[in-house]
Amino acid sequence: MGEPRKRAYASPLRQENAEATRARIVAAAAELMTTRGYAATTMAEVARGAGVAVQTVYASCPGGKPALAKMVYDVSLAGDAQEVPQSARPEVRRILDEPDPARKLALYASMATTIHRRTLPVQRILLAAAATAPADTGLHEMLAGLDRERLAGARGPAEHLHEIGALRRGLTVGRAAAQIYALTSTEVFERLTGTCGWNDRDYTRWLAEMLSAALLRR
Template sequence: MSEPVKRRYRSPLREEAARRTRAAIRDAATALFVEQGYVRTTVKEIAAAAGVALRTVHAAFPGGKAEIFHEALDVATAGDEEPVAVADRPGFRAALDDPDRLLPELVRLGTGLLERAGRLLTACQESAGADADMHALNELGARNMAANMRTVAEALERHGRLAVPVDEAADVLLTLCSPQVHDLLVHRRGWSPERYAAWSGRALALLLCTPSDRGEREGSPEPPARP
């Protein structure tokens, strides 16, 4: 007679506690990465900031600091813990087929993404010269960003909305939607996210679109006057 198969015990409460611990570690690490950079941040500091033992961090993230950063960036970029890239989500894919929605949706998604992840992206870029993991992650992110902006430029051309060559449009999108421009205007010049989004929409329409297609986008609300 064969031995009975032992069922794996699953505890929803334990799993939820582990998820909360993991999120606390990730959030604490994010704050440290933004404040003092990836290279200077230690796993010991992350444990202290999260209020957990060092062994708890190692158990939750066996890959160490690099694994924590990767997950923090993934979650901040997507806005949730679902393993689906923003560019692959239904809302963005649908916007590619709707010329009237494409730039507004790009601005909406891009502003939200940069509000959540922009400073982590900057930390990654700033650490790329000193850490091999950050170098590889920065290079991958740059390639993905360039590919996504090329996809948007090609969609605009397909819909007859471009006033410039596709290559130029892709480069304009890559520049204006970059974390560097967002960081300059929002974090260094004090713009609100709403002002940044309104400016981004107008600038993209002005630089990319045919004159007949600028009207609706140029009619975006004016940004509030600076004091």
């Protein structure tokens, strides 16, 4: 008989500690980046702020500082550091469970407004850093990846509307996703709430109306 195989064992406590460590790292990075800027934030300073070794920071984000910035953005997007799929979050479940398509889009617009408010400070910092550092390929690739993720994420609501038969006649899922991607862009949000002086309620109402007009059957 051969030697007994060792069982793979993942300690829940170990995983909980790892998640807590990652949350501290992201919180320290977010604080430094929003107060000092992306370029002035170092991995060593993040480690000190999180109370961990520098090697721990690199282990949590193998891609270096761009990967750390992505983690900061992801937490601002989700609203917390919990590894919960977007589809399982309460605000998304409310949209999926709502029977009326126009009301679905109103809830979606409200969620988009909340997300914009959370992510806008981080996006401004990263875009400003990219503008002054054209040679930082890691940062530019990370930002391009965020945009691709946003376009891919727009397929979710488009596919859902298609599945329930609510999409405007002749409108493909791909075209619907492209319109959702464009209408919910950070640039549009900034122009309307910044340059035009709209409040969040104005923007949410406008976005719900535009999405309904563009996507739903008459």
